[in-house]
Amino acid sequence: MLYSENLYRSRLRILLILYFFSEEIDSSSELRPEFVKVFKSEVKIQKIDFLIRYPDYLAFELLLLVESSNPKADRIEIKELIKGIFRDNEPDLRREEMLRFFFGAYEDIDDIIAFLVSRNFIKYESKRSVDQRVFNKAYYLTKLGVDKIENEILSNLNNVNWYKERCELINKFFGDLTGSELKFRQYQYKEYKNTKLNQYINGIEDQVKNKFLEIYGEELDI
Numbered sequence: 001m002l003y004s005e006n007l008y009r010s011r012l013r014i015l016l017i018l019y020f021f022s023e024e025i026d027s028s029s030e031l032r033p034e035f036v037k038v039f040k041s042e043v044k045i046q047k048i049d050f051l052i053r054y055p056d057y058l059a060f061e062l063l064l065l066v067e068s069s070n071p072k073a074d075r076i077e078i079k080e081l082i083k084g085i086f087r088d089n090e091p092d093l094r095r096e097e098m099l100r101f102f103f104g105a106y107e108d109i110d111d112i113i114a115f116l117v118s119r120n121f122i123k124y125e126s127k128r129s130v131d132q133r134v135f136n137k138a139y140y141l142t143k144l145g146v147d148k149i150e151n152e153i154l155s156n157l158n159n160v161n162w163y164k165e166r167c168e169l170i171n172k173f174f175g176d177l178t179g180s181e182l183k184f185r186q187y188q189y190k191e192y193k194n195t196k197l198n199q200y201i202n203g204i205e206d207q208v209k210n211k212f213l214e215i216y217g218e219e220l221d222i
Helices: 002-020 042-053 055-067 075-087 110-118 143-156 158-174 179-186 205-216
Strands: 035-040 099-101 104-106 122-128 134-142
Touching (some): 002 035, 002 042, 002 110, 002 134
């Protein structure tokens, strides 16, 4: 039962990432009339997935926006967002650990993509170099997939609300970053960078609390 629940959440998470972070395809294009949105780069999928699965790292990233006076970062808004993350104990209850791989946090999503393709929710395309390396990965959302998300998944499943809101939050503050830029930011954390290969990445709750105190001059209540 636990395995099936985890698999369901993983499929749902990846599908929602593709939906919320994809770009609209020009409706006047006749080349791919069945496709309505496109998402490029598996790296970005992995790095967004990490921010969803590790709420404490997301909280620290939001604090860094405040510290750098990023124009997107409203101090009061972010303060309340982070307080909510910790008030709801998300770093413990919502964390779904990821392994440290050669290029950072990673989880094999090939089976998930194959499942979504088999349901005709998405179409996956890629190219291979002369040495057989895969590149230029693209994930096209079909009209069927978008209709499924908008008319069924987001409308009827209460347990999807948290994932929907989290995708919207990450997209608001970090959606314009590339996968490589997100990877670079995540490598700035020694807990992340120094994790041994094929070991789970540790959380950074204490660092978030210290940074919150430094910026706002008050304890992060839990």
